[in-house]
Amino acid sequence: MKKKNSAMKKVAETLAFFYPQVFRKYKGYFFVGALKTLIDAAAPFVSILVLPLLIDGLINGEEKTLLLLYAAVIALGGTFLKMIASVLGVTMEKYDEKFQNHFSEELSRRVMDLDFQLTEDKKALDQIEAARTGMSWYSGGVHGISQSFFGIVTDLITILGVVVLIALHAPLLFVLLAVLMLVTAVINSRSNKIEAEEYAGLSKFNRIFSYLGWEIVDFRYGKDIRLYSAQDMLVGKWEFYTDGTLKRWENKANRQLPLTLSVTAVNIIRTLTIYFYLGVRVILGKITIGIFSQMCEAGNTLNNSVGNLIWRVQDIIKKTNYAYEYIVLMRYPVAIEKGERHVADKPHTIEFKNVDFTYPNTEVQVLKNVSLTLSAGEHLSVVGLNGAGKTTFVKLLCRLYDPTAGEILLDGVNISEYDYKEYMQLFSPVFQDFKLFAFSMKENIVLGDDVEKEAVLPLVGQVGLEEKVSSMEKGLDTMLFKFYEEDGIEPSGGEQQKLAIARALYKKAPVVILDEPTAALDPVAEYDIYRQFEELVGGKTAVYISHRLSSCKFCDRIAVFSDGQVAEYGTHDELLKQGGIYAEMFAAQAQYYR
Ligand code: ADP
Numbered sequence: 221m222k223k224k225n226s227a228m229k230k231v232a233e234t235l236a237f238f239y240p241q242v243f244r245k246y247k248g249y250f251f252v253g254a255l256k257t258l259i260d261a262a263a264p265f266v267s268i269l270v271l272p273l274l275i276d277g278l279i280n281g282e283e284k285t286l287l288l289l290y291a292a293v294i295a296l297g298g299t300f301l302k303m304i305a306s307v308l309g310v311t312m313e314k315y316d317e318k319f320q321n322h323f324s325e326e327l328s329r330r331v332m333d334l335d336f337q338l339t340e341d342k343k344a345l346d347q348i349e350a351a352r353t354g355m356s357w358y359s360g361g362v363h364g365i366s367q368s369f370f371g372i373v374t375d376l377i378t379i380l381g382v383v384v385l386i387a388l389h390a391p392l393l394f395v396l397l398a399v400l401m402l403v404t405a406v407i408n409s410r411s412n413k414i415e416a417e418e419y420a421g422l423s424k425f426n427r428i429f430s431y432l433g434w435e436i437v438d439f440r441y442g443k444d445i446r447l448y449s450a451q452d453m454l455v456g457k458w459e460f461y462t463d464g465t466l467k468r469w470e471n472k473a474n475r476q477l478p479l480t481l482s483v484t485a486v487n488i489i490r491t492l493t494i495y496f497y498l499g500v501r502v503i504l505g506k507i508t509i510g511i512f513s514q515m516c517e518a519g520n521t522l523n524n525s526v527g528n529l530i531w532r533v534q535d536i537i538k539k540t541n542y543a544y545e546y547i548v549l550m551r552y553p554v555a556i557e558k559g560e561r562h563v564a565d566k567p568h569t570i571e572f573k574n575v576d577f578t579y580p581n582t583e584v585q586v587l588k589n590v591s592l593t594l595s596a597g598e599h600l601s602v603v604g605l606n607g608a609g610k611t612t613f614v615k616l617l618c619r620l621y622d623p624t625a626g627e628i629l630l631d632g633v634n635i636s637e638y639d640y641k642e643y644m645q646l647f648s649p650v651f652q653d654f655k656l657f658a659f660s661m662k663e664n665i666v667l668g669d670d671v672e673k674e675a676v677l678p679l680v681g682q683v684g685l686e687e688k689v690s691s692m693e694k695g696l697d698t699m700l701f702k703f704y705e706e707d708g709i710e711p712s713g714g715e716q717q718k719l720a721i722a723r724a725l726y727k728k729a730p731v732v733i734l735d736e737p738t739a740a741l742d743p744v745a746e747y748d749i750y751r752q753f754e755e756l757v758g759g760k761t762a763v764y765i766s767h768r769l770s771s772c773k774f775c776d777r778i779a780v781f782s783d784g785q786v787a788e789y790g791t792h793d794e795l796l797k798q799g800g801i802y803a804e805m806f807a808a809q810a811q812y813y814r
Pocket of ligand 1: 340579582586602605606607608609610611612613
């Protein structure tokens with residue numbers, strides 16, 4: 221009972237979530253839906269009501285024109301109504317695409333707004349997949365759910381009409397039909413349960429298939445796939461998981477077969493019972509032959525409508541169960557709390573105070589008791605071996621994650637108290653693993669702002685891409701990559717970094733972060749970039765992460781990270797004098813630069 225309640229609650233909640241939105245945007249859909257419902261409900265009554273008039277009229281030798289009229293109404297009336305309903309159905313279907321687009325767009329927005337740390341959370345990723353598939357092909361989307369919903373209303377109206385008729389002429393028939401329908405309902409509900417169970421196991425497989433499908437065609441993986449002969453492994457994995465899904469489908473069919481056969485048997489029993497009972501009533505003179513045929517038809521209609529109703533109720537439960545995953549995603553709990561405090565428009569001081577950090581769902585503590593102050597306009601260089609925690613420090617600074625212990629303060633206030641979007645506006649980072657889109661160069665730099673190319677060109681010069689851009693026919697409108705543009709270019713690693721740097725500069729945020737952007741640059745280009753960057757950054761606050769210590773010379777202070785801790789902190793000269801890790805690293809690298 222509790223389970224049923226929660227299923228019905230989900231149906232109600234899903235309808236309450238989607239329908240007001242749909243109603244606001246597409247009122248016509250509901251108007252057409254209501255009209256179609258009424259026509260669908262009325263259609264079977266044309267023949268149910270007129271058939272006894274025709275039959276009894278024939279038997280009693282009534283006037284021929286009247287009889288012909290009855291026959292014409294029976295033959296054409298219902299069909300005519302059904303045709304109108306079909307046209308309305310097609311009109312409703314046209315909305316389907318609109319709904320799908322609208323809700324996919326909302327979903328994409330939501331996915332991009334989810335807290336960053338959830339992008340690594342398996343549970344959140346599964347939820348996104350469940351929402352995507354649940355809202356489209358599993359549930360048929362809003363239109364799919366509506367079809368069940370309007371269908372339910374249609375069935376209820378039809379059932380009500382037929383029940384009144386049967387109660388008038390053959391009350392016992394009603395009881396007989398009710399019992400048999402109950403049996404069918406129980407069998408069908410078992411069958412649906414099996415289906416839901418087998419579907420539930422498919423979400424993981426779908427995620428794997430979409431991953432595999434993507435990797436195989438993504439040309440960026442093409443080199444590795446060919447040179448390391450990964451084809452067999454990828455196809456093998458595909459087959460392995462295909463076997464898994466096929467087994468689920470097979471299992472479903474095998475489990476459902478005996479139930480399908482039982483439904484057929486019940487149908488045979490029902491037909492026999494109806495004819496027997498009504499035949500006896502005619503012989504006893506309780507009803508006319510016309511009413512006999514009316515009751516036969518009413519019995520069939522009742523049976524069909526109740527069958528439809530049960531199926532549709534189960535169907536809407538199933539569909540809303542899938543679509544509900546979308547609602548769960550839309551209401552997905554935040555990973556980090558956000559405040560409302562505004563970020564003042566003034567120079568900022570950022571302070572890490574005894575910050576510890578462990579990545580979610582992992583054991584290893586990556587930052588340990590990090591304390592550090594970044595004053596307005598200060599240029600900080602962060603160095604240390606691979607895995608020391610430098611990038612993690614920057615991710616916490618940008619509030620992609622919250623510290624596990626300790627706090628980060630902006631102008632003396634915990635950063636969690638600030639409006640999240642405003643806080644993020646403070647930073648222009650170039651991450652190690654920055655990503656460019658398969659859009660134009662300009663779009664990659666301005667990311668959506670509608671600006672003139674002239675505003676972007678100076679930046680292109682500043683990062684050293686002027687020659688490249690002017691050598692291309694379409695200039696800044698040149699597309700990157702070949703995902704969907706034949707003439708898209710494939711920029712080198714260095715060029716990509718320069719574009720990413722131009723993007724960071726374009727944002728004009730007060731704190732600039734360069735996370736080892738020079739990895740793909742040669743030492744000369746690297747030196748140039750840093751020198752130019754210093755000029756461009758000017759009075760802004762800057763954080764540089766680099767393996768190459770040449771960049772440290774530009775900075776006011778250097779923090780040496782070692783095993784998640786700030787092991788050394790000071791100016792270049794101080795740290796050299798100190799003779800610790802930094803001095804050692806500098807000595808080791810100095811030979812390359814001599
Ligand atoms: P660095 O930038 O100094 O090379 P990182 O900050 O990238 O170091 O990494 C520090 C440690 O945190 C490494 O051991 C790394 O494996 C781990 N780490 C980095 N990112 C994640 C993540 N998203 N989830 C779990 N562990 C991570």
